[in-house]
Amino acid sequence: MAVPGFEGFEKRLELHFFGDDPVSDMGLRLINMESLEKVLNAVQCTVVSSVGNQFFDAYVLSESSLFIYPTKIIIKTCGTTQLLKSIRPLIHYAFNLGLTLCSCRYTRGSFIFPKSQPSPHSSFKEEVIYLEETLPSNLCYRKASVMLSKLSNHNWHVFTAGDQEIPIDQTLFTIEVCMTELDRVLARKFFRRPDDDKNSDAAGQEMTELTGIDNIIPGAIICDFGFDPCGYSMNGIHDGDRYSTIHVTPEDGFSYASFECVGSIYDDMDEFSETLKKAVQVFRPATLSVSTTSSSHEVWTRVANAIEPLGFKCRSFAVDEFPAAGSVVFQTFTSRRKHAEHGGGRYIHWG
Numbered sequence: 001m002a003v004p005g006f007e008g009f010e011k012r013l014e015l016h017f018f019g020d021d022p023v024s025d026m027g028l029r030l031i032n033m034e035s036l037e038k039v040l041n042a043v044q045c046t047v048v049s050s051v052g053n054q055f056f057d058a059y060v061l062s063e064s065s066l067f068i069y070p071t072k073i074i075i076k077t078c079g080t081t082q083l084l085k086s087i088r089p090l091i092h093y094a095f096n097l098g099l100t101l102c103s104c105r106y107t108r109g110s111f112i113f114p115k116s117q118p119s120p121h122s123s124f125k126e127e128v129i130y131l132e133e134t135l136p137s138n139l140c141y142r143k144a145s146v147m148l149s150k151l152s153n154h155n156w157h158v159f160t161a162g163d164q165e166i167p168i169d170q171t172l173f174t175i176e177v178c179m180t181e182l183d184r185v186l187a188r189k190f191f192r193r194p195d196d197d198k199n200s201d202a203a204g205q206e207m208t209e210l211t212g213i214d215n216i217i218p219g220a221i222i223c224d225f226g227f228d229p230c231g232y233s234m235n236g237i238h239d240g241d242r243y244s245t246i247h248v249t250p251e252d253g254f255s256y257a258s259f260e261c262v263g264s265i266y267d268d269m270d271e272f273s274e275t276l277k278k279a280v281q282v283f284r285p286a287t288l289s290v291s292t293t294s295s296s297h298e299v300w301t302r303v304a305n306a307i308e309p310l311g312f313k314c315r316s317f318a319v320d321e322f323p324a325a326g327s328v329v330f331q332t333f334t335s336r337r338k339h340a341e342h343g344g345g346r347y348i349h350w351g
């Protein structure tokens with residue numbers, strides 16, 4: 001079957017482990033490259049670049065990103081990857097390090113090309129069955145839900161599972177932004193020039209600077225990669241154990257970009273709003289969704305306040321509680337530009 005286009009929407013898996021690491025406090029970071037390659041081989045992607053600090057390792061993948069902390073792994077993959085196939089080998093390698101899985105969170109948006117997804121990702125139902133069968137029985141608190149929006153094709157799929165004995169860290173929050181129909185002029189910046197003889201790292205760095213991505217979180221260490229002929233991925237490391245990540249599929253017709261970052265509920269929320277604004281302005285999409293996983297209401301209330309002044313209108317809001325994750329809030333927005341195109345209002349020029 002001919003592939004209709006690149007699937008930008010990522011699948012995201014976050015696994016937490018517990019146990020005493022007898023060797024050092026490195027935990028999962030001791031999984032060697034050969035074992036990591038076996039995990040990624042099962043998923044159908046490879047490492048293209050990496051960076052690390054004393055707290056964690058961040059890998060740019062051929063299809064998105066991988067973050068490894070001593071007791072936490074976040075793996076996010078797009079295209080037609082089989083992300084859930086990483087769970088069994090990761091549990092195995094963690095077990096060899098004396099670590100046991102205690103929570104799992106799987107999230108994704110609605111695929112642009114759902115029919116192109118291979119098993120076990122052919123539907124959310126199939127994904128949930130696979131998760132139910134693969135996860136160990138100590139993760140007994142489980143919930144799967146599709147959070148709907150008023151926009152067709154913009155729903156949020158969430159599955160979580162947790163161990164009743166192990167509490168989750170209530171202070172951290174995660175923001176996952178999914179943007180479609182990117183501004184065409186801005187999207188062009190993620191295409192390589194036909195005559196450029198740069199390697200992928202240098203091409204990525206050029207895109208980071210040209211688009212202002214380096215300004216979203218000032219001071220972050222950025223590991224970036226420019227795909228050929230187009231496409232971009234970056235991981236940012238900042239404030240010790242924090243990460244941010246951006247992935248871009250700029251092709252017209254199925255353009256997509258994602259921005260994700262973690263924060264603490266004790267952070268300066270004005271700074272958080274600024275970060276979100278800057279990330280959205282890099283792409284000026286026609287449609288975007290923001291999913292917030294947090295124990296605090298303060299975080300999601302800031303989302304609409306940050307995004308609406310950029311010329312967006314909030315179209316839907318959904319909230320749900322999940323074991324081992326906290327509250328997930330899913331908000332969707334469309335640009336007033338798009339609203340106007342559909343006869344709904346006044347045209348607003350981007351500044």
Ligand SMILES: C[S@+](CC[C@H](N)C(=O)[O-])C[C@H]1O[C@@H](n2cnc3c(N)ncnc32)[C@H](O)[C@@H]1O
Pocket residue numbers: 006007008009010061062063064077078079227228229230231232233247248249250251256257258
């Ligand atoms: C891996 S990147 C970013 C992924 C991210 N989830 C997204 O779509 O925003 C995907 C972009 O890079 C392009 N690309 C070029 N070569 C690629 C390769 N070898 N593997 C994956 N994507 C590649 C794709 O066409 C697409 O535009």
